Amino acid sequence: MSPLEQLAVLAAGLGAGVLTSTVGVASLLxxxxxxxxxxxxxxxxxxxxxxxxxxxxxxSFGYRRELREHPRITALVLLTCAVGSVAGAVLLLALPPGVFEAVVPWLVLGTCLLVGAQPRITARLRARHAARGLEPVERTTMSPVTTFFATLTGLYGGYFGAGSGVMMAAVLGLGLDIEFRIVNALKTLAVMAANLVATLIFVLVADLDWRAIALLALGSVAGGYLGALVGRRLPATLLRALIVVAGLVAFVILVQ
Structure with a gap:
């Protein structure tokens, strides 16, 4: 790589680090x-x-305060994404390149729309329960269905990962009744868990470009922490809107 190309990779790492902690589409940069x-x-x-x-x-370190608010959910998100990413990393190494190219854009589109629609979906479900005379139950633990889809998101994160943060925000937003700032922190943690396990596998068996890795790492470590500081301060409605916009942009890029 030329010096200019190295600078571009470093800048991409910084920008992608910010995106990891905010809207969750870092790999698309x-x-x-x-x-x-x-x-x-x-x-x-x-x-x-x-x-x-x-x-x-x-x-994830920048979001440590949010992650401590629901330790059981935090632990389960770590576990499910770690397990799923093992399968995803194996698929990346075993399958022909681009095997999921036709499906990925539509996954990203569907999940970003779910992120935007989640408040209305939740409100309608609560209204339906109320009409039946049922007491609303605060969902502060992950159901088997939510756990299953979190694991699938981890698998996708280990395979490719573009938009995996958006997907995890949709899964946790629909499956849990917790503040969206905490959902965003958990989404960042999920990306970390998937990347960590996949990294352990890739270091052992994959072809890697260590110069590119070093430049990305240098930029992303600053960007990730900066993104957490920004993400914590954004109003939930604005953060949700930014995630939806990012997902739509990701869809347009991936579908081309």
Whole structure:
């Protein structure tokens, strides 16, 4: 890589780190930059996962106050995404490149729309329960259905990951009655868990570009923490809107 290309990768790491902790579409910034500087797709994908791990770690550290509010949910999100990402990393190494290209854009589109519709869906479900004379129950533990879809999101995160934060925000937002700022923190933690497990696998068996990884890591560790500071202060409605917009942009990019 030329000095200018190295600067571009460093800047991509910084920007992607911010996106990891806010709207959750970091790979859509960093991955194309790695392709643009000449890395093969599978090498770029694996290197992107490893290089963005420090950003997810610093973002999760930045959200440590939110993550302590529901320790059981935090632990289960870690576990489900870690387990799912093992399968995702194996699929990345075993399947032909681009095997999920036709499906991924529609997954991102569907889940970002769910993030936007979640308050209305929740309100309608509560109204239906009230009409039946049922007492509303605060969902502060993950149901088997929510756990299943969180694991699937972890699998996707280990395989490719573009938009996985948006997907996790949709899963947790629909499955739990907790503040959206905490959902956003858990989403960042989920990305970290998926990246961590996938990194352990990729370091052992995948082809990696360590220069690109170092540059991404350097940028993302600052960006991830900065993004957590920003994400904590954004109103829930604005943060939700930004996630939806980011998901729509991701869909347009991926579908081309």
């Amino acid at each position: 960093s991955f194309p930059v790695l392709l643009a500087v000449g890395l093969p797709p599978v090498v770029a994908n694996a290197s992107n996962t490893v290089g963005m791990l420090p950003g997810a770690l610093s973002g």
